Amino acid sequence: MMRFMLLFSRQGKLRLQKWYLATSDKERKKMVRELMQVVLARKPKMCSFLEWRDLKVVYKRYASLYFCCAIEGQDNELITLELIHRYVELLDKYFGSVCELDIIFNFEKAYFILDEFLMGGDVQDTSKKSVLKAIEQADLLQEEMGLA
Amino acid sequence: MVVPSLKLQDLIEEIRGAKTQAQEREVIQKECAHIRASFRDGDPVHRHRQLAKLLYVHMLGYPAHFGQMECLKLIASSRFTDKRVGYLGAMLLLDERHDAHLLITNSIKNDLSQGIQPVQGLALCTLSTMGSAEMCRDLAPEVEKLLLQPSPYVRKKAILTAVHMIRKVPELSSVFLPPCAQLLHERHHGILLGTITLITELCERSPAALRHFRKVVPQLVHILRTLVTMGYSTEHSISGVSDPFLQVQILRLLRILGRNHEESSETMNDLLAQVATNTDTSRNAGNAVLFETVLTIMDIRSAAGLRVLAVNILGRFLLNSDRNIRYVALTSLLRLVQSDHSAVQRHRPTVVECLRETDASLSRRALELSLALVNSSNVRAMMQELQAFLESCPPDLRADCASGILLAAERFAPTKRWHIDTILHVLTTAGTHVRDDAVANLTQLIGGAQELHAYSVRRLYNALAEDISQVDEEEVLALLEKVLQSHMSLPATRGYALTALMKLSTRLCGDNNRIRQVVSIYGSCLDVELQQRAVEYDTLFRKYDHMRAAILEKMPLVERDGPQADEEAKESKEAAQLSEAAPVPTEPQASQLLDLLDLLDGASGDVQHPPHLDPSPGGALVHLLDLPCVPPPPAPIPDLKVFEREGVQLNLSFIRPPENPALLLITITATNFSEGDVTHFICQAAVPKSLQLQLQAPSGNTVPARGGLPITQLFRILNPNKAPLRLKLRLTYDHFHQSVQEIFEVNNLPVESWQ
Numbered sequence: 001m002m003r004f005m006l007l008f009s010r011q012g013k014l015r016l017q018k019w020y021l022a023t024s025d026k027e028r029k030k031m032v033r034e035l036m037q038v039v040l041a042r043k044p045k046m047c048s049f050l051e052w053r054d055l056k057v058v059y060k061r062y063a064s065l066y067f068c069c070a071i072e073g074q075d076n077e078l079i080t081l082e083l084i085h086r087y088v089e090l091l092d093k094y095f096g097s098v099c100e101l102d103i104i105f106n107f108e109k110a111y112f113i114l115d116e117f118l119m120g121g122d123v124q125d126t127s128k129k130s131v132l133k134a135i136e137q138a139d140l141l142q143e144e145m146g147l148a
Numbered sequence: 149m150v151v152p153s154l155k156l157q158d159l160i161e162e163i164r165g166a167k168t169q170a171q172e173r174e175v176i177q178k179e180c181a182h183i184r185a186s187f188r189d190g191d192p193v194h195r196h197r198q199l200a201k202l203l204y205v206h207m208l209g210y211p212a213h214f215g216q217m218e219c220l221k222l223i224a225s226s227r228f229t230d231k232r233v234g235y236l237g238a239m240l241l242l243d244e245r246h247d248a249h250l251l252i253t254n255s256i257k258n259d260l261s262q263g264i265q266p267v268q269g270l271a272l273c274t275l276s277t278m279g280s281a282e283m284c285r286d287l288a289p290e291v292e293k294l295l296l297q298p299s300p301y302v303r304k305k306a307i308l309t310a311v312h313m314i315r316k317v318p319e320l321s322s323v324f325l326p327p328c329a330q331l332l333h334e335r336h337h338g339i340l341l342g343t344i345t346l347i348t349e350l351c352e353r354s355p356a357a358l359r360h361f362r363k364v365v366p367q368l369v370h371i372l373r374t375l376v377t378m379g380y381s382t383e384h385s386i387s388g389v390s391d392p393f394l395q396v397q398i399l400r401l402l403r404i405l406g407r408n409h410e411e412s413s414e415t416m417n418d419l420l421a422q423v424a425t426n427t428d429t430s431r432n433a434g435n436a437v438l439f440e441t442v443l444t445i446m447d448i449r450s451a452a453g454l455r456v457l458a459v460n461i462l463g464r465f466l467l468n469s470d471r472n473i474r475y476v477a478l479t480s481l482l483r484l485v486q487s488d489h490s491a492v493q494r495h496r497p498t499v500v501e502c503l504r505e506t507d508a509s510l511s512r513r514a515l516e517l518s519l520a521l522v523n524s525s526n527v528r529a530m531m532q533e534l535q536a537f538l539e540s541c542p543p544d545l546r547a548d549c550a551s552g553i554l555l556a557a558e559r560f561a562p563t564k565r566w567h568i569d570t571i572l573h574v575l576t577t578a579g580t581h582v583r584d585d586a587v588a589n590l591t592q593l594i595g596g597a598q599e600l601h602a603y604s605v606r607r608l609y610n611a612l613a614e615d616i617s618q619v620d621e622e623e624v625l626a627l628l629e630k631v632l633q634s635h636m637s638l639p640a641t642r643g644y645a646l647t648a649l650m651k652l653s654t655r656l657c658g659d660n661n662r663i664r665q666v667v668s669i670y671g672s673c674l675d676v677e678l679q680q681r682a683v684e685y686d687t688l689f690r691k692y693d694h695m696r697a698a699i700l701e702k703m704p705l706v707e708r709d710g711p712q713a714d715e716e717a718k719e720s721k722e723a724a725q726l727s728e729a730a731p732v733p734t735e736p737q738a739s740q741l742l743d744l745l746d747l748l749d750g751a752s753g754d755v756q757h758p759p760h761l762d763p764s765p766g767g768a769l770v771h772l773l774d775l776p777c778v779p780p781p782p783a784p785i786p787d788l789k790v791f792e793r794e795g796v797q798l799n800l801s802f803i804r805p806p807e808n809p810a811l812l813l814i815t816i817t818a819t820n821f822s823e824g825d826v827t828h829f830i831c832q833a834a835v836p837k838s839l840q841l842q843l844q845a846p847s848g849n850t851v852p853a854r855g856g857l858p859i860t861q862l863f864r865i866l867n868p869n870k871a872p873l874r875l876k877l878r879l880t881y882d883h884f885h886q887s888v889q890e891i892f893e894v895n896n897l898p899v900e901s902w903q
Contacts, residue, residue, distance in 0.1 A: 001315075013208075014207055014208070014209075015207075016207075017207065018277075019277075020277065022243070022244045022278070022280070024243065024245065025243065029209065043507075045471075045506060045507065046471075046507045046508070046509065047471040047472050047474070047475045047507050047509060047510060048472050049472060049475050049476070049509070050509060051509075074400075076396055076400075076436060076439060076440050076443075077472070077475075077476055078432055078435055078436035078439050078472065078473070078476060079392060079393060079396045079436040079437075079440070081432055081436070081472065082386060082392060082393070082432060082433055082436055083393070086386075104160060104164075105157050105160055105161075107203075107204060107207065108200055108203070108232075108233065108236060111236055112232065112236075115273045115277075116269075119272070119273055119276050119277075119305060119308040119309070119312075120276040120277065120308050120309070120311055120312040120315075122308055122311065122341075122342070122345050123341060123393050124304050124305060124308055124338055124341070124342065125304060125337070125338040125341075126337050126338065126341060126384050126391050126393045126394060127337060127338070127383045127384055128383075129383055130338065130383075134266075134269070134301060137265075137266060138228075138232070138266045138269075141228045141264075141266050142228050142229045142232060144228075
């Protein structure tokens with residue numbers, strides 16, 4: 001299963017953190033700091049996989065943002081890359097040509113979208129259309145029930 | 149008047165506008181104070197906005213614990229906006245460790261049974277993200293109900309929530325196992341995917357569940373086959389591959405079910421072959437499926453042909469231009485190299501190619517795999533490649549590469565000479581990264597290979613000095629001095645150089661002053677090890693010169709396995725050092741211990757006969773051997789008792805140091821076996837004018853009675869003309885309360901003491 005997903009900028013600023021395994025705040029901070037250091041030190045032409053602690057880390061850089069997933073030993077790295085890409089596509093569709101600023105100023109939306117795509121670290125729906133429709137409906141419901 | 153609170157986006161903007169960390173902190177602290185106040189006042193309208201702001205600053209690393217209770221309030225609200233932010237807050241701020249988390253159980257229960265799908269979705273999502281064991285136990289019945297609801301939106305989420313619940317509370321397997329059979333008949337991809345994930349989780353946790361689900365293997369095969377042959381579907385395909393997420397998940401479950409089970413493995417054989425051959429490999433999605441297929445094939449009881457197919461797929465992956473694909477191929481091949489060695493061997497050339505990867509994580513994998521593939525038939529070719537790699541590989545891989553090469557060399561060396569060559573090459577290329585015992589191993593190896601001594605010495609000497617055509621003493625000394633002075637030398641190297649110089653002092657016939665000078669300089673060296681050595685060696689020159697030859701003699705061949713012996717071999721076995729032949733500025737001197745001259749001694753036996761070493765490019769060696777001043781070890785001269793009176797005896801012992809034929813060292817020893825002490829003992833000596841005599845200070849003036857500690861005293865006699873030795877002694881001492889004086893000439897001096 002996926003243990004956690006992080007989004008962070010080139011300058012080491014955290015933009016999103018989703019933890020699928022119960023971890024204390026202190027431990028999370030430590031892991032985030034450590035992993036950010038490792039990933040930011042990677043050169044551009046290196047492969048997207050690395051080993052960190054007892055986990056496998058799959059990361060990909062999209063413009064100024066690093067998308068970083070920690071998976072377990074028996075998980076498939078290549079499909080995790082597809083997973084990351086799917087999430088980026090969803091964000092892109094939702095925000096219309098997404099950029100880092102969208103995720104900064106609308107971080108709750110980024111979480112909501114992620115939560116329609118993954119649950120407990122596993123993929124819930126493999127249809128882009130279906131996920132986007134669900135978000136749309138939730139947004140509608142929010143508007144119906146008062147100002148956001 | 150109530151100041152309207154900042155909107156979320158305005159706060160974010162303000163924070164980003166801060167120019168320094170301190171400024172940012174200030175802004176945030178101010179805002180948090182407002183937020184706290186707002187929470188205290190209990191403003192329901194803006195609560196969600198306040199929490200959202202709090203969640204933002206929490207992401208930046210600031211404390212947000214005072215928002216925990218607000219999450220509860222928001223979740224309990226009927227407004228969807230509130231619930232959305234409230235649940236998000238719960239997932240980010242509420243921790244299993246805090247009791248507060250249990251308080252949302254009731255809200256979740258309510259929301260689950262409300263029937264509003266987005267709300268149910270929120271509740272399930274939160275439960276699956278941060279639900280503790282207690283919460284899971286409490287809410288399992290609710291989730292179970294939702295598994296069979298009509299709406300796929302809720303069902304798919306309920307299934308994945310069940311997965312989480314089983315992870316937290318394995319006993320709940322009994323609740324969630326029964327519905328799986330029916331769920332597997334669904335057509336909705338999300339539900340199918342969730343179900344397969346659920347079954348996988350159940351099987352991994354319980355052997356009984358595993359047995360139970362083996363019967364669905366045919367159904368799984370059918371689902372996968374349909375997927376693969378279905379063709380393109382816009383909704384679920386990626387790069388022409390039908391729902392790769394679902395395919396990978398099915399393959400993974402098949403792997404678990406087929407492991408160690410002939411029948412299941414048999415059932416899936418054909419399908420696996422079909423997927424392996426038909427999947428489009430032009431993009432990552434297809435390769436992801438192919439990769440999972442390979443993993444499954446290798447893990448179940450598959451037919452031999454299928455296994456070979458799988459290994460070949462990995463081999464093809466190695467040639468893929470995408471380095472991610474190459475990475476997973478190398479990792480997988482490494483896992484397979486033990487079980488399917490010959491199949492992996494077939495891809496050895498490609499693996500070796502991967503050594504040239506620029507990405508260090510790939511070249512590391514390639515290195516591990518290459519080392520695992522070395523065997524007695526390919527060792528020469530592989531070593532060449534590996535040594536080339538060693539020369540250019542990144543520093544953090546050097547140590548592993550070096551030890552890998554050395555280990556492989558040890559296991560598969562075709563000849564001793566090749567083995568020595570290999571070790572020498574590794575040492576010159578990466579000496580600093582090599583473990584210490586490699587050095588000892590090499591000395592032992594060379595020591596044991598008599599016939600290769602000449603060859604080894606030649607190689608070592610050539611490695612030491614790039615361009616030497618003539619060898620003479622001066623050159624050797626100069627070279628060692630250069631090594632000592634070079635700022636690239638490690639302290640260890642310098643240590644070896646110093647010791648080498650000392651050994652040379654007993655073997656070269658020239659003046660030792662140069663050596664003494666160099667040694668004394670290091671007496672004030674900053675490095676403690678070097679300083680100690682230098683001072684010890686200097687003392688050796690000054691006070692114990694007669695012992696120098698004995699101490700610096702050739703060491704016998706050391707036993708390999710004794711760690712003690714190895715230490716000694718390293719410490720005192722000497723000779724020339726290996727230095728970088730080519731200028732490699734980042735690489736400090738590789739240092740090596742080998743006894744250059746002792747090897748010559750050993751090899752040639754009697755050094756007076758140089759010609760039986762090949763006169764060749766190492767013609768230098770012959771010159772070295774031609775030096776006349778490496779005399780055969782002298783036979784020891786017998787001791788002489790020269791005086792005895794009333795239990796007091798005087799003995800003479802003689803040493804002729806081989807490197808200095810004009811020098812004679814006499815040690816007089818005065819012993820006392822009488823009942824009375826001997827005190828105020830003084831001994832004086834005289835020799836003929838042509839000889840030079842130097843008396844050193846005696847060890848004492850008193851010899852206690854009944855065999856007490858004797859007095860010793862050293863005489864140094866220089867006899868360059870080899871004149872016959874004559875010695876007159878005068879003794880004065882007190883014994884039995886009487887003064888004794890004796891003057892006499894020593895008779896029967898052995899001829900060897902002056903000839």
